[in-house]
Amino acid sequence: MKMRCITASLLLLLQPNTASAAFALLNQEACKSSASTICHASMKHSDADAQPSISIPRATTRRKAITNSAKFLTTILTTTALTNTPKSALASVTVDPDRYGDKELKMATVNIVKGQVRDLLTANPQLASPFLQLSMQDALTYDASTGDGGPDGSIIPLTLSGNPPKVLVGLIPAAKELETLRKTLKRTTEITMADVVALAGAEAIETAGGPRLVVQLGKGETKSSSKPTPSTAGPLPDLSGRGNRSDVIAAFRRAGLTERDVAIFFGVRVAVEKVVEDVVKVEEEAQEVNEMGESDVSFPSSFGGPKEKYGKQIGQLDKAIFVSILAGAKKKDNKIPDVFYDTSVAECAQAYAKKKADFVKDLREAYGSWMSLGAQYTGGGILLFDSNY
Numbered sequence: 001m002k003m004r005c006i007t008a009s010l011l012l013l014l015q016p017n018t019a020s021a022a023f024a025l026l027n028q029e030a031c032k033s034s035a036s037t038i039c040h041a042s043m044k045h046s047d048a049d050a051q052p053s054i055s056i057p058r059a060t061t062r063r064k065a066i067t068n069s070a071k072f073l074t075t076i077l078t079t080t081a082l083t084n085t086p087k088s089a090l091a092s093v094t095v096d097p098d099r100y101g102d103k104e105l106k107m108a109t110v111n112i113v114k115g116q117v118r119d120l121l122t123a124n125p126q127l128a129s130p131f132l133q134l135s136m137q138d139a140l141t142y143d144a145s146t147g148d149g150g151p152d153g154s155i156i157p158l159t160l161s162g163n164p165p166k167v168l169v170g171l172i173p174a175a176k177e178l179e180t181l182r183k184t185l186k187r188t189t190e191i192t193m194a195d196v197v198a199l200a201g202a203e204a205i206e207t208a209g210g211p212r213l214v215v216q217l218g219k220g221e222t223k224s225s226s227k228p229t230p231s232t233a234g235p236l237p238d239l240s241g242r243g244n245r246s247d248v249i250a251a252f253r254r255a256g257l258t259e260r261d262v263a264i265f266f267g268v269r270v271a272v273e274k275v276v277e278d279v280v281k282v283e284e285e286a287q288e289v290n291e292m293g294e295s296d297v298s299f300p301s302s303f304g305g306p307k308e309k310y311g312k313q314i315g316q317l318d319k320a321i322f323v324s325i326l327a328g329a330k331k332k333d334n335k336i337p338d339v340f341y342d343t344s345v346a347e348c349a350q351a352y353a354k355k356k357a358d359f360v361k362d363l364r365e366a367y368g369s370w371m372s373l374g375a376q377y378t379g380g381g382i383l384l385f386d387s388n389y
Contacts, residue, residue, distance in 0.1 A: 135201025150374025
């Protein structure tokens with residue numbers, strides 16, 4: 001216990017960026033414990049101002065305890081050295097919370113972007129899951145061991161390159177839509193591609209009946225010379241559900257995430273696609289004839305009408321999605337993402353299937369953390385956009 005307190009104290013004395021990287025590495029070590037510990041511990045939420053907790057595997061002997069503590073201290077010191085050395089061109093995601101002005105201007109920017117994304121989803125609901133996957137692929141470019149990469153919007157030019165990684169080919173139509181949207185918005189609104197991608201993913205989740213999400217605004221632009229190319233991009237996982245579970249989990253771990261994040265992301269992705277399936281049925285069945293004698297489509301859903309800013313949500317994203325996933329996995333349903341056949345991820349899904357409130361809260365916190373991986377702040381203090389205010 002004393003060594004644990006010393007370790008925590010040293011972390012708090014380090015610079016913020018150093019501490020963040022150290023926590024990511026320590027969390028990777030903690031993830032080697034059982035999945036039940038990962039998932040159930042994650043459900044104990046503390047106040048926003050509380051310091052992150054550090055989980056150190058229990059030692060069976062005093063000698064082992066000293067050895068473990070020494071290893072963690074070495075990790076912290078190594079991280080300090082890494083953060084104090086020049087970083088590569090893809091070192092981090094710069095964030096200026098004051099990029100879009102005061103709170104009112106931020107709200108105006110977000111409302112415009114979310115409204116435009118909602119219109120895209122209304123016109124083509126099948127874009128919802130690809131938007132979510134693009135936002136996660138952008139986040140998974142982060143490497144916790146080096147501090148390189150992160151959700152900086154570079155996933156869009158990479159996807160639209162002449163020879164994109166195979167796992168991104170299916171996301172090309174969605175990437176084109178976001179690129180066009182960004183160009184349109186730039187005519188009248190200051191917005192970066194990184195923020196467009198993050199908000200598009202959030203909107204996809206909200207249309208599935210998920211909670212209003214917290215997104216950090218003010219990410220900078222990636223310089224052309226720093227954008228990854230097919231030859232320089234690191235390994236990206238297949239998030240379509242068909243990807244090998246080991247490769248997918250390894251990608252999440254490389255970004256400093258855990259099996260809990262894997263379960264949350266794929267659970268939400270399945271839920272979004274279920275919503276899309278329902279909306280397509282509405283499109284086929286709920287045809288109406290307007291006063292001009294033309295066919296029109298009515299969407300009694302979260303997608304709303306074409307010009308509606310907000311609408312009713314379809315169903316409710318809760319533990320039911322995990323109950324359905326687990327039932328499908330038991331029957332060896334090939335529609336169930338391969339990751340749920342991993343023991344650790346399955347245990348997380350089982351935990352969420354029993355505790356609805358915890359899943360919704362964890363989802364909201366997780367998305368905010370995914371979209372902030374590798375963030376280095378400039379300008380004003382950290383200020384998250386909370387779509388609830």
